[in-house]
Amino acid sequence: MSSGKIFLIDDERTIRLTFRLALETDGYEVHEAVSADEAMMGFRAEKYDLAVLDLRLGEDNGLNVLAGMRQQGIQTPTLMITAYGSIRNAVRAMQLGAIDFLEKPIEPATLRRIVAEIVGRHRPRPADMVPGSFEDCLREAKRLINLQEFDPAAEKITEALRIDDASPDAHNLRGVLYEICDDFDGARRSYGRAIKLDSRHKAAQQNMRRIFELFNFGRSEEPLNLGENS
Amino acid sequence: MLRNRILLGVAPLIILLMLVGGYAVWLFVRLGGAINTTLHENYTSIVAMRDLKEHARRIDQAFLAYHAGSATLAQTRSVLDEQAALCRNNVDAELAIITEPGERTVASRLKAQDEAFLAAAGTALAQDGNPDAGLPSTLGPLLDSASEILSINERAMTQKDHRARDTASRSTRVMLLAMAASLPLGLYFAYRLSGIVLRPIQRLTESARELGEGNLDQVLPVSSPDELGQLADAFNKMAGKLRLYRQTTSEELVHARQATEIVFAALLDPIVIFSSDGEIAYQNPASERLRKKLAGTETTLPVVPLAMKVINGGGDYLPESFDQSICVRVDDREKFLLPRVIGLRDGGAGAVVILHDITRFRLLDDVKTNLVATVSHELKTPLTSIRMAVYLLLEERIGALNPKQTELLIASRDDAERLLDLINNLLDLAKLESGAAVSERRATHPEDLVHHAADAARELVSTVGAQITVQVGPNLPPVAVSADQLGHVFSNLLSNAVKHSPPGEEIVLGARAVDSGRSVRFSVTDHGPGVPRTERERVFDKFYRLPGEPREGAGLGLAICREIVRAHEGEIGVVPAPGGRGSEFFFTLPATTPGEAPTQQRI
Numbered sequence: 001m002s003s004g005k006i007f008l009i010d011d012e013r014t015i016r017l018t019f020r021l022a023l024e025t026d027g028y029e030v031h032e033a034v035s036a037d038e039a040m041m042g043f044r045a046e047k048y049d050l051a052v053l054d055l056r057l058g059e060d061n062g063l064n065v066l067a068g069m070r071q072q073g074i075q076t077p078t079l080m081i082t083a084y085g086s087i088r089n090a091v092r093a094m095q096l097g098a099i100d101f102l103e104k105p106i107e108p109a110t111l112r113r114i115v116a117e118i119v120g121r122h123r124p125r126p127a128d129m130v131p132g133s134f135e136d137c138l139r140e141a142k143r144l145i146n147l148q149e150f151d152p153a154a155e156k157i158t159e160a161l162r163i164d165d166a167s168p169d170a171h172n173l174r175g176v177l178y179e180i181c182d183d184f185d186g187a188r189r190s191y192g193r194a195i196k197l198d199s200r201h202k203a204a205q206q207n208m209r210r211i212f213e214l215f216n217f218g219r220s221e222e223p224l225n226l227g228e229n230s
Numbered sequence: 231m232l233r234n235r236i237l238l239g240v241a242p243l244i245i246l247l248m249l250v251g252g253y254a255v256w257l258f259v260r261l262g263g264a265i266n267t268t269l270h271e272n273y274t275s276i277v278a279m280r281d282l283k284e285h286a287r288r289i290d291q292a293f294l295a296y297h298a299g300s301a302t303l304a305q306t307r308s309v310l311d312e313q314a315a316l317c318r319n320n321v322d323a324e325l326a327i328i329t330e331p332g333e334r335t336v337a338s339r340l341k342a343q344d345e346a347f348l349a350a351a352g353t354a355l356a357q358d359g360n361p362d363a364g365l366p367s368t369l370g371p372l373l374d375s376a377s378e379i380l381s382i383n384e385r386a387m388t389q390k391d392h393r394a395r396d397t398a399s400r401s402t403r404v405m406l407l408a409m410a411a412s413l414p415l416g417l418y419f420a421y422r423l424s425g426i427v428l429r430p431i432q433r434l435t436e437s438a439r440e441l442g443e444g445n446l447d448q449v450l451p452v453s454s455p456d457e458l459g460q461l462a463d464a465f466n467k468m469a470g471k472l473r474l475y476r477q478t479t480s481e482e483l484v485h486a487r488q489a490t491e492i493v494f495a496a497l498l499d500p501i502v503i504f505s506s507d508g509e510i511a512y513q514n515p516a517s518e519r520l521r522k523k524l525a526g527t528e529t530t531l532p533v534v535p536l537a538m539k540v541i542n543g544g545g546d547y548l549p550e551s552f553d554q555s556i557c558v559r560v561d562d563r564e565k566f567l568l569p570r571v572i573g574l575r576d577g578g579a580g581a582v583v584i585l586h587d588i589t590r591f592r593l594l595d596d597v598k599t600n601l602v603a604t605v606s607h608e609l610k611t612p613l614t615s616i617r618m619a620v621y622l623l624l625e626e627r628i629g630a631l632n633p634k635q636t637e638l639l640i641a642s643r644d645d646a647e648r649l650l651d652l653i654n655n656l657l658d659l660a661k662l663e664s665g666a667a668v669s670e671r672r673a674t675h676p677e678d679l680v681h682h683a684a685d686a687a688r689e690l691v692s693t694v695g696a697q698i699t700v701q702v703g704p705n706l707p708p709v710a711v712s713a714d715q716l717g718h719v720f721s722n723l724l725s726n727a728v729k730h731s732p733p734g735e736e737i738v739l740g741a742r743a744v745d746s747g748r749s750v751r752f753s754v755t756d757h758g759p760g761v762p763r764t765e766r767e768r769v770f771d772k773f774y775r776l777p778g779e780p781r782e783g784a785g786l787g788l789a790i791c792r793e794i795v796r797a798h799e800g801e802i803g804v805v806p807a808p809g810g811r812g813s814e815f816f817f818t819l820p821a822t823t824p825g826e827a828p829t830q831q832r833i
Binding site for chain 1: 606610611612613614615617618619621622625627628650670682686713714
């Protein structure tokens with residue numbers, strides 16, 4: 001049973017209900033907001049371990065909420081909930097430190113797993129994790145990206161790759177960082193590397209497709225994917 | 231009639247000719263007649279007189295001979311008889327042809343003298359040849375008279391000769407005079423004649439020339455009902471017809487022009503026609519409006535360079551994609567114009583620029599894309615809640631379920647999954663059909679594709695107790711594919727094969743080069759019931775299910791496969807499996823040229 005305080009921002013009552021139940025059964029304390037204004041008030045009133053933010057928020061856009069949070073110095077790690085077509089450019093969210101995306105429809109297990117992972121990466125290192133290990137480096141890198149500290153994050157990824165150069169997940173994450181820094185060639189190379197290492201790496205394939213669509217259309221409906229196992 | 235005219239014109243000449251000719255004939259006849267009759271008579275007289283003198287002398291000589299004793303009396307008698315008759319004949323002949331004045335008197339005297347001579351001769355013979363019976367005295371006057379008649383006639387002949395010569399010379403003079411007179415007359419008539427015939431022809435020629443130069447208002451006077459008149463009439467009719475024709479053609483042209491202008495004016499797409507030197511020859515009101523609106527802004531339409539390229543022989547500019555449209559801001563709104571430039575006579579005579587306003591198409595495109603997104607979101611959001619709720623209940627973390635409740639929830643979960651599959655497939659199909667699904671294509675070895683597909687499906691295949699066999703032919707050329715999408719095709723075909731295969735049967739996944747190495751044919755063969763011949767085309771249709779097939783999927787899988795294969799320029803189909811049991815789903819992909827860079831394709 002994990003614990004933590006989660007801020008659920010969604011305008012759909014049923015989504016809020018089911019998500020809250022899924023997370024509460026896992027021991028989290030869940031607060032809700034139905035609009036951007038309510039969300040901003042919530043962030044000012046309380047400190048959360050994680051924000052679960054739907055990109056479609058009635059008339060408003062989840063991306064604006066994220067930008068508003070960062071503007072006010074609220075560095076709460078954020079999980080973006082998307083549906084096909086709800087995102088035109090995932091890079092903007094990534095640059096705001098949100099690198100975790102879930103595309104609807106979502107099962108409770110998946111939601112719990114990713115929430116636990118994000119909350120966990122902002123907690124003190126678990127006892128079974130060796131400092132400086134490959135897993136630790138990746139975890140640190142993601143945490144630093146969440147905090148928009150991209151340069152130290154890049155160092156962590158380099159460190160991870162030094163340990164295991166054959167990890168598609170690490171190359172995929174490096175691609176994400178390249179994208180955040182607007183280096184699309186670098187991102188392309190890294191995602192390509194990940195696909196080469198594992199031709200069925202869904203996350204890298206999806207990221208590559210987004211790059212490709214952005215490059216050809218200037219927009220993409222593909223959210224960011226950090227991979228199932230990360 | 232022209233013939234009458236010509237005849238009339240020639241008539242004076244003919245009359246002239248007849249007059250002169252008639253006169254000449256009259257002269258010939260007169261001269262010839264005089265010679266024939268008068269001269270002949272004169273000549274007969276002369277001959278008669280000469281003969282008479284001869285015969286008279288013979289008689290005289292006969293007597294002289296008798297006297298001389300060189301002839302008998304009998305001989306003399308016979309000579310006398312013979313010659314006397316001849317003498318009388320000649321005198322009678324002279325008497326019959328008295329022509330000259332005074333001749334008759336002499337002739338009558340001659341008759342008497344002849345009779346006297348012959349009587350004297352007769353007497354002399356009767357007196358036994360008395361030479362003095364008066365022969366010499368009668369002979370003399372006879373010969374004299376004969377000579378007189380002779381000279382009369384000779385004189386007459388000479389006179390007539392003179393007269394004939396006079397007449398001849400006079401005739402010659404008259405003829406010369408007539409000729410001299412008829413020459414100017416003839417010329418004058420010929421001139422008049424040519425005038426009559428040629429003047430209308432000349433007028434016609436001039437009119438025809440003017441007609442040729444475009445002056446259709448030519449009317450020739452129809453002065454006569456002859457051939458020339460008819461010609462003039464025909465000419466006038468022709469000119470009239472031409473006038474009418476020109477009028478109708480120009481009316482039609484005006485009509486066509488008006489219609490074109492109305493159509494151009496009614497068109498909302500700006501149209502500009504450039505002349506060959508790049509100047510604007512015409513623009514429709516839509517173009518004028520656009521130019522006016524752009525005049526104040528910094529926006530310029532790059533149509534002139536496009537037009538000049540076409541005018542300089544660059545070929546028509548016909549864009550194929552909306553991406554080639556020009557974006558301008560008009561009235562604070564974005565307007566997308568797709569320029570099309572078509573050369574007039576290969577650009578030599580200018581170019582037409584049509585700015586096709588595709589703003590609405592782009593909006594529709596956006597609406598369509600948004601519609602898919604909206605529908606997807608609107609369907610997926612409640613579905614997310616439903617699935618979430620069902621999964622949470624089935625976890626039994628918030629409360630225990632009795633078996634009936636569990637059963638119901640499992641049914642709900644299965645249908646929620648089906649619904650999700652359906653939405654995802656519809657979304658995929660919409661993306662594929664609209665061409666919005668884009669994927670990167672890489673040259674891939676078919677063997678890799680097949681092995682990946684087999685690996686991915688192995689688990690599924692083993693769950694139903696079937697087994698999968700890979701059969702790869704030799705010398706397979708690489709194919710340019712989106713691995714993602716091809717994987718989707720394979721998994722669809724393989725899951726279909728698994729669905730229809732009896733347990734324990736073999737599913738064959740094959741690839742071989744066909745079309746002399748220009749394509750690769752992939753196939754998935756099962757040993758199921760097969761597809762009836764009549765259904766083979768339709769199995770690839772949307773929402774199609776084989777008769778009697780359980781309603782498990784939405785019937786979109788094969789439709790998606792077909793869209794993907796078509797986007798890869800391939801073909802998909804189904805045939806009975808070799809051996810006749812089951813079916814073989816196949817698709818072909820064109821081989822990519824070795825070394826070709828990965829291509830980006832809309833699929």
